[in-house]
Amino acid sequence: MKKIHSDIIQFRGTHFEFGKMQGDKLKGSLTVRNRENQWKVRRPRFDIDQEEAETAIKRFAPYVWEEILGLQEALGWPMESVLREFGGYRVPYGKSGCSIMTGNGYLIRNYDYHPKTYEGRYMLFQPADGGYAMIGPSQRTTGRMDGMNEHGLAIGYNFMHRKNPGPGFICCMIGRLLLESCRNVPEAVDMLKEIPHRNSFSYVLHDAEGRTKIVEASPRGIEVREDHACTNHFDIQVGENRNHLGDSMRRLSILKEHPGLEAGEAFRLMNDRDKGVFSELYGSWAGTIHTSAYFPKEGKAWFALGGDREPVEFDFTEWLHGKEIGKERIEGEVDTDIPFLHIDEGADWFKR
Numbered sequence: 001m002k003k004i005h006s007d008i009i010q011f012r013g014t015h016f017e018f019g020k021m022q023g024d025k026l027k028g029s030l031t032v033r034n035r036e037n038q039w040k041v042r043r044p045r046f047d048i049d050q051e052e053a054e055t056a057i058k059r060f061a062p063y064v065w066e067e068i069l070g071l072q073e074a075l076g077w078p079m080e081s082v083l084r085e086f087g088g089y090r091v092p093y094g095k096s097g098c099s100i101m102t103g104n105g106y107l108i109r110n111y112d113y114h115p116k117t118y119e120g121r122y123m124l125f126q127p128a129d130g131g132y133a134m135i136g137p138s139q140r141t142t143g144r145m146d147g148m149n150e151h152g153l154a155i156g157y158n159f160m161h162r163k164n165p166g167p168g169f170i171c172c173m174i175g176r177l178l179l180e181s182c183r184n185v186p187e188a189v190d191m192l193k194e195i196p197h198r199n200s201f202s203y204v205l206h207d208a209e210g211r212t213k214i215v216e217a218s219p220r221g222i223e224v225r226e227d228h229a230c231t232n233h234f235d236i237q238v239g240e241n242r243n244h245l246g247d248s249m250r251r252l253s254i255l256k257e258h259p260g261l262e263a264g265e266a267f268r269l270m271n272d273r274d275k276g277v278f279s280e281l282y283g284s285w286a287g288t289i290h291t292s293a294y295f296p297k298e299g300k301a302w303f304a305l306g307g308d309r310e311p312v313e314f315d316f317t318e319w320l321h322g323k324e325i326g327k328e329r330i331e332g333e334v335d336t337d338i339p340f341l342h343i344d345e346g347a348d349w350f351k352r
Helices: 015-026 030-041 050-060 062-075 079-086 171-181 185-194 246-256 263-271 316-320
Strands: 002-013 099-103 106-113 121-127 134-139 146-149 154-161 200-206 212-218 221-225 286-295 300-305 312-315 329-334
Touching: 002 015, 002 300, 015 062, 015 121, 050 062, 050 079, 050 171, 062 079, 062 171, 099 154, 099 200, 099 246, 099 263, 106 146, 106 154, 106 200, 106 263, 121 316, 134 171, 134 286, 134 300, 146 171, 146 286, 154 171, 171 185, 171 200, 185 200, 185 212, 185 221, 263 286, 286 329, 300 316, 300 329, 312 316
Parallel strands: 002 121
Antiparallel strands: 002 329, 099 106, 106 286, 121 134, 134 146, 146 154, 154 200, 200 212, 212 221, 286 300, 300 312
16 A cells, blocks of 8 residues: 655635745645656647637636746746646646545545646635635646535536547636636536536536536537436437446446435445445556545535545635644555655656
């Protein structure tokens, strides 16, 4: 078993200051060094148009652009490099897994992906200049893997496929845009209909009113449906699905066999390694790295790294009123020897 961790990062201030703080932390880090080596193998086959990216981001969440400017100032990089790493627009995204279920007052999801992509940063951000406060793990620094904002909108997403990408945002930046700008499920559905999508994902939305929607989003179309469970295939846009859906169907059937679970029971169904939903396919880009839970009515969140873990609980409402989180790090274990982006040297794509 490999010991892993996520740093808890708390920040109150403007988006520019937030970006600058993050850039200062990233300078010289393993995350940056490993990502630089990853790009040496997977060179981008496109150029990022700064004006186009800026216009796209400002349309949906203008203050996120200020965060990107803060990152640039701290890192001293050319804007093209900053956008490649942190812009979340017209950039490539790998395949992944993930399972999500909602119930009475909660959204719980397993984040299934490759260790060499995992940043290990659990963020609490309360902006002073605009946009909504949020809690959740980051991806590509500015994006969010899942999360909840101050109004109780909770979100997660599930990968469908990378075929025929479009000129749009990748999933983690879409997650950030939703949390930054939407108060509830109806507003998030409307934004997902307007956002240009790079790849095909399902976005699961849950709010303080108890509403849940699953939005099937691809560069070619958007469909909205209601359900309490989602894995890695579309129910409506079936023509967008991959050819091999056995594992996705299997996990979904397990989730659907357990409707009406209380939050603690649902968390154990998702996080226990022997229940059939938690995945250890790390080498196939589909191993469960964390399990998140969000409680919009209560303003609380749970988080666990690896399986068979008791979650760390965060009272986001108290934090919004000024009470700092006493912990600096969340720790866990996963059954893999693959290096993690933020922990290990050699978390790149060079063959060894």
